[in-house]
Amino acid sequence: MKKNRLALYIAIAVFVSVCGGIAFSQEDIRTVADSAFDVRQIMRPPVRFLHDGHNEKAQIGDCNVCHHAYDEKGQKTDDSSEGTECSECHKPETPENTLALTRAYHLQCKGCHAERKAGPVMCGECHVK
Amino acid sequence: MGEPAVKIEESKVVADEGLNRGMERLTPEKIEKVIQSVLKSETGSRLKVYVDTCVHCGLCSEACHFYLSNEKNPSFSPAGKVKQTLWEMLKQKGKVSPEFIRRASEIASTECNLCRRCSMYCPFGIDIAYLMLVVRRICHKLGVTPQYIQSTAHSHSATMNQMWVKEDEWIDSLMWQEEEAREEFPNLRIPLDKEGADIFYSVIAPEPKFRAQLIYQAAAIMHKAGLDWTMPSTPGWDNSDMCMYTGDNEVMGRLKKAHFESAMKLRVKRIVMGECGHAFRSVYDMGNRWLTWRMPPVPVTHAIEFYAELFKAGKIKLAKKYEQPVTLHDPCNIVRGRGLHEMARYVVNETCEKFIEMEPNREHNFCCSAGGGVINCGPPFRNKRVEGNKVKAEQLFVAKSKGAKTVIAPCHNCHGGLEDIIHHYGLGMELKFLGDIIYECMEK
Amino acid sequence: MHGLYNFVSGPMVWIAFILFIGGCLYRLVSLASLAKEKDTAVYAYMDFYYALRSIFHWIIPFGSENMRRQPLMTLFTFAFHICLICVPLFLFAHVVLWKESWNISWGFLSDSTADVMTLIVIASCIFFLVRRLTRPEVKFLTNRSDFIILAIVAAPFITGFWAYHQWAGYRMMLILHILSGEIMLIAIPFSRLSHAIFFPLTRGYMGSEFGAVKNAKDW
Structure with a gap:
């Protein structure tokens, strides 16, 4: 009996990891990353983020929903800013404005999730240990 | 319920x-x-x-x-x-x-x-x-x-003093002490109702009643120091106040008013009071407040402060120092109530050969368990009071084992309380007021 | 879960802070006016210098005789209060939330420091609980409200610690954490936790009476 059960567990574990592997490999972007985040200084684990899966689930078609762009006057434009690192505009840690980049990310992700009542909003839901 | x-x-x-x-x-x-x-x-x-x-x-x-x-x-x-x-x-x-x-x-x-x-x-x-x-x-x-303290409160209310002392008895007691003292100090006077005197000396009613020698000693000290002093002949001479402790604030107010007014009537510079703690609390802290005076309307000096002044000014000459080793009890109402502990030590060191500290001392000293009107609640509560202060007995015992033979307690209630404790616990120590020591040692 | 989270992290935060700040102000103002009406002596005898002198002796560890006589209690009391105030104010996660909402920020503790400090608060609460249950003089004074107050104080730290480590039931625990923190804030002005705002007044008044009138120390 016991042997059978053990075999079953192993089979499930193998299945899950293989499927997982396949799923991951289909995506290019797996975490929220920005070269401005210093791995040695970050306070929380990086956020796991499956770009295509997310957009599919959230039914987001346009890039500029997230990759927004603004003109000189500070007005939102229809352009999108993919390919530009967030930290180019949302300047990270300066003495006057600490946590600016963190704030931008949080408002962007959490703000949308809270509004739509869908997706993670609590700290540990994204920054999983 | x-x-x-x-x-x-x-x-x-x-x-x-x-x-x-x-x-x-x-x-x-x-x-x-x-x-x-x-x-x-x-x-x-x-x-x-x-x-x-x-x-x-x-x-x-x-x-x-x-x-x-x-x-x-x-x-x-x-x-x-x-x-x-x-x-x-x-x-x-x-x-x-x-x-x-x-x-x-x-x-x-x-x-x-x-x-x-x-x-x-x-x-x-x-x-x-x-x-x-x-x-x-x-x-x-x-x-x-409690009956006994209520009885003293009645006395306060009826006679303006704590011990049912009648007006003529009061004057009599003063004249008697003056007469006695004049045998020792021929020119001594206990000036009654002297207008404009520097010092208005007030005592608690148990002094004329049981401890008249304290008035004698005070008169001797005033006399030798050459001071301009007086005592009032009318009600208001008693600075004690058991009504403060029974919660009879109305009578407390009457008492303090009578006390302050008799001093003001004589236009004295200040009130000097005998070695009593609760009376000081009443005059300096509680009675004046009930009468809405932030501070007493006439400056009040406690005996300890007064003695310290006299020694600092060199107004009292000592013939000798008190020989037996002494320890000092810090009375709550003039230590936690007025911070006179250092002055008391100064006077003790001026007058005594050897001073042994009790532990804990100064602001942290233990109460005698007589204060706050507890001793005035009388015999029914005596055992509870004395047994309820074993720590004081232990404190005294330690001082005794260090050599102290005499306990100085510059407060009437403390005297009463410590007397019972010394007796009950068989400590065999002598109890003195500072005035006793000064009188005993001064040049006469 | 979203609705619940949005509520406890949104309107409920406003309610908590309004009741906390408003409640504290109300308690202080009503106390001041009651004192003016019934205890004018308080104003007559309050003395700034002596009030501060007394407060100073009572906010430094082992600054008073009684603190030296009760070293364990003193140690726990100070560690508890310091951590209790510092952790919520300087926790990284909290600072980030302030930044998000108000775009203001200040220094924060490292997570491991905050973790240890949280454990200190929890350990102190256990110490207080054991002391309350075992020391006869404390037990005699204890009633149900004392346990409730202790629970109100311990809850945000226990749930916070749990949530930070993302143990089982993370989502529920985080919501409970936020809620218990809010309950504690609201409880401060309206329970015996008000000792937090009244301490300077009671201590200051006793310090003034002892210092300015009675010429004595009170520590």
Whole structure:
């Protein structure tokens, strides 16, 4: 009996990891990353983020929903800013404005999730240990 | 209806007519009405904040000699006493039983000396003595006060002095002491009603009644120091005040008014008072406040401060120093109540060969357990008072083992309390006022 | 879960802070006016210098005789209060939330420091609980409200610690954490936790009476 059960567990574990592997490999972007985040200084684990899966689930078609762009006057434009690192505009840690980049990310992700009542909003839901 | 939190065995209930008869006269309606009226109209922010702030941490316990002497029985801890009295009254909104009031009066009047040591141990500085006074006030208004102290309060009310001393007896006593003293100091006078004198000397009524030699000694000191002094011949000469301790604030006000007015009538520069603690509290702290004087309207000098002045100015010459090693008891009302401990030590060191400190001392000294009117509650509560101050006996014993033979206690109530303690615990130490020592050692 | 989270992290935060700040102000103002009406002596005898002198002696560890007599209690009391105030104010996660909402920020503790400090608060609460249950003089004074107050204080730290480590039931625990923190804030002005705002007043008044009138120390 016991042997059978053990075999079953192993089979499930193998299945899950293989499927997982396949799923991951289909995506290019797996975490929220920005070269401005210093791995040695970050306070929380990086956020796991499956770009295509997310957009599919959230039914987001346009890039500029997230990759927004603004003109000189500070007005939102229809352009999108993919390919530009967030930290180019949302300047990270300066003495006057600490946590600016963190704030931008949080408002962007959490703000949308809270509004739509869908997706993670609590700290540990994204920054999983 | 609120009942006493700690039931006392029948055999241990102290027979006190004042408490028992007072209790019999009570009705639940009267109790509720009086408690409500005192809480509503006579108390305010202090009571409220003290009750709301207490976090029930019990840190005040170690401050209390009753608690320490009664095997750390929590019902004797300062906050424990508040719990058994005020908390319950507040919680029940005044709906407590006559037995509860009897017990509350006993706790507030005979198990707390209002010594204020606990205020120095409470992290919040909650004035537990004040809370006990509120309880006494309620019990006073309900007519449930221990008989003996109530009797002194009646005396205050009828005669303006504590000991039923009649006006002619008072004058007689002064003249008698003057006559006696003139045999030793031929030109000595006890000037009565001298207008514009520098010093108005006031005493407590037990002095003319039982300890007339203290008036003799004071007169001798004044005489040798060449001071311009007087004593009043009319009521107002007594600075004592048991009404302050029974919660009879109205009579306390009358007493202090009479005292201050007799000094003001004589246009004296200041009041100097004998070695008494509670009288000082009444004149300097509580009576003046009841009369809405922030500070006494006539400057008040306690005997210790007065003696220190005389020695600093070189007005008293000593023939010798007191030989026996002495220790000093710091009376609450002039140490925690006026900070005279260093001056007392100065006088002791000026007059005595060898001074041995008691531990703890100064502001942290243990009360004599007689103060706050407790000794005035009389024989029914004597054992509780003396047995409730084992720590004082231990403190004295340590001083004795270091060589102290004489205890100096510059306060009347402390004298009474320490006398009982020394006797009860067989300590065999001699008890003196500072005035006794000065008189004994000065050049005559 | 979203609705619940949005509520406890949105309107409920406003309610909590309004009741906390408003409640504290109300308690202080009503106390001041009651004192003016019934205890004018408080104003007559309050002395700034002596009030501060007394407060100073009572906010430094082992600054008073009684603190020296009760070293363990003193140690726990100070560690508890310091951590209790510092952790919520300087926790990284909290600072980030302030930044998000108000675009303001200040220094924060490292997560491991905050973790240890949280454990200190929890350990102190256990110490207080054991002390309350075992020391006769404390037990005698204890009633149900004392346990409730202790629970109110311990809850945000226990749930916060749990949530930070993302143990089982993370989502529920975080919501409980936020809620218990809010309950504690609201409880401060309206329970005996008000000792936090009244301490300077009671201590200051006793310090003034002892210092300015009675010429004595009160520590």
